[in-house]
Amino acid sequence: SPTAQTGSLPRMSAGHPYSSPPQLGCATSEACADQSEECSGVRLRSSAVQMAVRHLSAAPDEALVLEEEPPHLHRSSTAPSQHTSPPTGVLFGAGTVVRRWCGEAQWRRRYECTIRQAVGELLGTLMLVLVGTGSVAVAVCVPGAVHGVWQVAACWGLAVTLAILCTAPYSGAHLNPAVSLAFCLFRPRAFALRQLPIYVSAQLIGALIGAALCYGCFHSLIHVFEVEQGIVRGQSGSELSAMVLTEYFPNPAMFSASSAQVRSEVISVFGALLIEGFGTALLCFVIFALTDREHQAATEAHRAWTPYLIGLTVTFLIFLFAPLTQAGFNPARDFCPRLLALMAGWGSVAIPGPRAGFWVYIVGPLIGGPLGALIYTLLRWLTLTDQRGKEAGVDTSDASTACRPVGRENALLERESDPDAETCLLLSEPGTY
Secondary structure, eight states: HHHHHHHHOOOOOSSSSSSOOOOOSSSSSHHHHHHHHHHOOOOOOHHHHHHHHHHHHHHHSSOOOOOOOOGOOOOOOOOEEEOOOOOOHHHHHHHHHHHHOOOHHHHHHHHHHHHHHHHHHHHHHHHHHHHHHHHHHHHHHHSSSSHHHHHHHHHHHHHHHHHHHHHHHHOOOOOOOOHHHHHHHHHHHTTGGGHHHHHHHHHHHHHHHHHHHHHHHHHHHHHHHHHHHHHOSSSTHHHHHHTTTTTTOOOOOTTTSSHHHHHHHHHHHHHHHHHHHHHHHHHHHHHHHHHHSSSGSSSSSHHTHHHHHHHHHHHHHHHHHHHHHOOOHHHHHHHHHHHIIIIIIIIGGGGGGGGGGGTHHHHHHHHHHHHHHHHHHHHHHHHHHHHHHHHHOOOOOOOGGGGOOOOOHHHHHHHHHOTTTOOEOOOOSTOOO
16 A cells, blocks of 8 residues: 555544544643643642552551642642752752651651660660679679679679669660560560660670770779789680679689589589570569569559669579579670670680680570560460459369350350350450560
């Protein structure tokens, strides 16, 4: 055909449906332009609404602060709409995106809350390590200054109490990665998973700064002690001076004259792991009991005693287990001062340490802390189940009447349909634990 030879497309008739773009029902070209501008504004508003819906579906708990409509979307009958370009710059653009996504007030509130929690954990752990390791330095390097383990244990307990009193309003005063991990696993409503890296990082930094301050204050005293005792830093036997910062099993101050075979018979690596895990489990069990709002000992009348009771628990645990492992129960308290001891010249005596046992003070508490929290959670769950069963008129003392656990609503419906049905009520409402 002629059209095929020339390569041009056939012209469509005026009545063909694809001969011209569809009209918007406009009488004039000015009306079409206004209607096109209005449609583009509607599309922009629709995309903003879709973004807000996605944000609410991703975080239904959080409030969404909507900004005002951009100036170029406001239509004025007297003046034509003009688009004002925002200021340029990478930092300004990133900040604008963040503020538009979650709102100015909400972003500021999140940022300030995170900084407050991190600073609280850093200062609390710094205070704990500085006072605790300082008491050990005085006990080791100054003969006759401290008599027995009890006084050192009391200093550690007072350090824990003061750190909790000073930082609990800001961060909750975990001061221990094992405690933070236990709260993250068994009380996620009170401590979310996204907070765990912030807390652990702040605790590690605080412990390192506290150990550095302690070594800066007592380094000359430690050097004089090493000269008087004939200790060569970094060689076997220098655990007696390194114990100011780090921890060993058994306690070098009590078994320094014993041979390596005798020390290994006092406690093995696996035994030290069990001691560290068991002590941390007891500590977390007490912390969970004292901070449980439904527990009788955690009511408003007794809550003021919580820091003192936790400090007293730490005192008793150190007094009991310090002869065996020096009672660490805190990965941040041992690992960061151990790093400082490595840099200060103790070398392999610090890491990996005698019998390569430095990992005991990290793995033991991280296993024992959640284990103690799990035991308390199970005990509390069983107690509350028994109480709710008694409220519902179920005899829970007879094991033969034990039945399947059901939710509160299902249990009430089942009891209404069958009054003789025996059901156990569980606490499934939000905020129970």
